[in-house]
Amino acid sequence: MRQSGSRLLAESVPADNGSVLALDLTVNGTVATGTWSERTATDGYYRGAVYHGAIQLVIDPMGKAMSGKWIGFDRQFNVNSDVWELRWVEKANSMNTIRGYHGKA
Template identity: 55%
Template sequence: MTTAEHVPNDILRAVRIGLRLSQDDLARALRRAGEEAGEPNEASKRLVQRWEAGVSRSPRPVYARALERVTGRPVEALGFALPVPRARVRDDGRGGHDVQPEEQHPAGVSTRQRTQPSPRYGGVWLSRYEYFSSGRGETFTGAHYIVLVQHGDRLTGQSLPGASANPGSPLSLDLSVDRNVVTGTWTEHTAPDGYYAGARYHGALQLLVEPTGRRMSGKWIGFGKDFDVNSGPWELIFQDSSTSKATMERYSRPPG
C-alpha cells in the first residue's frame, strides 16, 4: 500500500476529540494506563499520528489494552482493522486462481466507494431524536452534542463527555454521504444508573440534508427491549465548524 492509499482512522480521531484530548494528551494517557496496569508502553504523539493517518492499522496488544482502558471502548470499536488472512488458491494447472478479496480500510469502506467529493460536515452538531418508552407510556427526547469527523464521503460521530440530556449515555454515529442523503448506523450505551440500566441499543439511520447544509433530518430504526422494531424522528443541527480543544470544552455540557 502506498502513502496515497492510507485511509485515516476517523473513528479513533473522533473518539480522541470527543474525550477532549490532543494527540500528546492521548499518548500520555496511554503511557499512564500502561504503568498503572503493569504493562509499560512507549506511546508517543508520533504513534498516535500514525494510527490516525492510517499508516499503522493494527496496534500491538500492549497498546490495544491501553487504548481500551483510556477510551472505555473495545479496540475493534476504535477503527482499527483486524488482521484477516487473504484467501489464496495456487495455480495447480487445473484452473486454480489467486483469490484477492476487495481491500477494506479501518472503517470498513472499500477504495471503490471513495471516488466522489462530498460537502464538508465536520464540526460540532446537536443530535436530537425522539423515542417512545412503552414501559412509561410516554415519548422522550434524546439529545447530545456530538463531534463529526469527515473523510471523503464518510462521517464518524462521537458524543462529547457530559454533553447528553441523559448523563452517562454516550452516542456513536457511523455515516456515509451521497449528495444530500446521509445513511448509516447509530449506537448508544445507556447510563448504568438510568432507566435502561446500561443497555446497549443500536440501529440504522437515514437523513436528508437541507440545502443550507446546516441541518439534517430523517428517521432512525432500531430494536426495543421487548424485541420489537421501533422508529422515530432524528435531526442533526450544525453548531460550530471548529474541533479545537476550547470548542470541545464549550460543548461538553447537556444541550439546553
C-alpha cells in the same frame, strides 16, 4: 462530526448520565445513510445497555442540517422509529468548546 471522503463519523460528548451516542454514515449526494448506536448510562434505567439501528437523513442544501428517521429496537425488542434532526452549531476543535457542550445531550 468528522468527514473522511463520503463517510461521516460522530460521537457525542457524554450526557450528564454518561450515555454516549455514535453515528457512522455514508453520504451519497444529499442523503446520508448508516447506523447509530447508544451506550446507555450504567446506573440508569437501561443499566448500560447498548442499542443500535439504522438511520437515513436528507442533508439541507447549505450543509448545515440533516433530518430523517432512525429505526431500532427497544428494551422489550420492539422495533421503533422516529424523526431525527441534526444541526450544525459551531466548529468544535478545542477542549473549551467541547466542554461547553458536555452534559447538554
